[in-house]
Amino acid sequence: GAVVSQHPSRVICKSGTSVKIECRSLDFQATTMFWYRQFPKQSLMLMATSNEGSKATYEQGVEKDKFLINHASLTLSTLTVTSAHPEDSSFYICSARDGQGIGELFFGEGSRLTVL
């Protein structure tokens, strides 16, 4: 299957700082990438759909000014958590769909954010 790489895998930061997470499709071009958040023992919650060259589409209840998404190329999307607070601590996972497939999503390794 297609390969999606995410970095960093773990990050610890102080409250009030900003954190950037990168998501790359390594062997295919992804016009659309998806950012999910997962709290412990809960399912994946879609935060936003990242579209190459245009603004991201955010799900209801997700603050677009807090979670900045940039999809500047067909292989890279970034999520920046601005002014992070302890309640933002979570597992953030990006995913992408290979246009050649049947619509399945391939996931990055995930980034575990801990805000102190």
Next chain:
Amino acid sequence: QKEVEQNSGPLSVPEGAIASLNCTYSDRGSQSFFWYRQYSGKSPELIMFIYSNGDKEDGRFTAQLNKASQYVSLLIRDSQPSDSATYLCAVRVAAGNKLTFGGGTRVLVKP
């Protein structure tokens, strides 16, 4: 009503037995169905997809789809301790790009 529903479990099965997982969905326009496996602390990995009514087999896994009843299931034959994980059902509607995930079923395979 949640869009995609799964029993949270845990579903405990002895090694070598069959694990049966169910998933129901609310949108009749759904066309593609996926099963992902997620180990604790890891991201999901795709196990199987199905989009036609009936059964689809891949190794020890069988996905079953019944669009009339709006459910999709996953059977794991000859369950192994390494199958212990959370299994996520995901559904994609026809016109959309995104997948909607169920809450997941935690499976425990006991030696």
